[in-house]
Amino acid sequence: MDPKSIQQSIDLSKTQEVLCEECDNNTFEQVVMLRTASRFLTGTPQDALIPIPTFACTKCHYINEDFKPKELQK
Numbered sequence: 001m002d003p004k005s006i007q008q009s010i011d012l013s014k015t016q017e018v019l020c021e022e023c024d025n026n027t028f029e030q031v032v033m034l035r036t037a038s039r040f041l042t043g044t045p046q047d048a049l050i051p052i053p054t055f056a057c058t059k060c061h062y063i064n065e066d067f068k069p070k071e072l073q074k
Contacts, residue, residue, distance in 0.1 A: 027058045
C-alpha cells in the first residue's frame with residue numbers, strides 16, 4: 001500500500017505525538033548516522049561505510065532511542 005494513501009486513511013486525532021526524549025520538542029529532521037565496517041568483516045578490499053537514515057530533533061539534535069537500529073540502542 002502506498003504510504004500517502006495510508007496517511008489519508010488515518011485520523012490524526014487518534015495518533016500520538018512523538019516528542020524528543022531530551023527537550024520535548026515535537027519537530028524532527030531526517031539525518032544519516034554513519035557506521036564503518038572493517039574490511040575483515042565485509043570480506044572486501046576496503047572498510048565499508050554504512051549509512052543509517054534516522055531522525056534528529058530540530059531543536060537539540062538528539063536522536064530518540066526508538067529511532068536508532070535495535071543493535072545501537074542502549
